[in-house]
Amino acid sequence: MGGRVVGTMSREEKILIVEDNPLIAAAIEKAGERLNLIAEVATDGWDAIEKLRNEVYAAIVINADLPRHSGYGVVTYLQEENGEQLGNVLLMTAADPASVRGRTSEHLRVIDRTDAVDAIAAALGRERKSE
Numbered sequence: 001m002g003g004r005v006v007g008t009m010s011r012e013e014k015i016l017i018v019e020d021n022p023l024i025a026a027a028i029e030k031a032g033e034r035l036n037l038i039a040e041v042a043t044d045g046w047d048a049i050e051k052l053r054n055e056v057y058a059a060i061v062i063n064a065d066l067p068r069h070s071g072y073g074v075v076t077y078l079q080e081e082n083g084e085q086l087g088n089v090l091l092m093t094a095a096d097p098a099s100v101r102g103r104t105s106e107h108l109r110v111i112d113r114t115d116a117v118d119a120i121a122a123a124l125g126r127e128r129k130s131e
Contacts, residue, residue, distance in 0.1 A: 013037055013038070013057075013058035013059075014037070014038045014039070014040060014055065014056075014057050014058060015032050015037045015038070015039050015040070015057055015058060015059040015060065015061065016039075016040050016041075016042060016048065016051055016052065016055075016057045016059075016060045016061070017029060017032075017039055017040070017041045017042070017061050018041075018042045018044075018045070018047075018048040018060065018061065018062040018063060018066065018071060018074055019041065019042075019043070019061070019062075019063045019066075019092075020043045020044060020063065020066055020067055021063070024063070025041045025043075028061055029041065037058065037059070040055070040057075043066075043067075044066050044067045044068040044069060045066045045067075045068055045069025045070055045071065045073045045074050046068050046069045047068075048060075048062070048066075048069075048074045049069070049073075049074060049077050052074075052077065052078070052081070057088075058088060059088045059089075059090065060074075060078070060088065060089045060090070061090045061092065062074050062075065062089065062090065062091050062092065063092050063093075063113070064091055064092060064093035064095070064100075064113070065093070071091060071092075071093070072103075072104065075089065075091060075104050075105070075108065076104075079104075079105060084105055084107050085107070086105050086107045086108045086109075087107055087109070089108055089109065090109045090110075090111055091104075091108055091109065091110050091111065092111050092112075092113045093110060093111075093112075093113055094112065094113045095110075097110035097111075097112070
């Protein structure tokens, strides 16, 4: 059963970064390294879904605007696999968070893309502290 998202993170947990901008992906990866998380990067939605079919991730950070298959498509895939268990999924978008949650899931964490790297580091840090 691919695409599962685990409830809490522990040492050597993996995060999936779904981002086509290499600078943003590297910044998010660096934030994860500071928290002892192993990061994998997918550069488009189809690549992300392939990785999700074969690996379990403690957290998934998704850019909503991706080539080949949008971040919303990745979220849809996760909903099909996990139902509403999307607590460890962070979606980066410039759209209104309430509107995005209304179209996807109220359990989805939506982060303003303009503040994405700082917000992701903070969100990942909260996850690590709650172990």
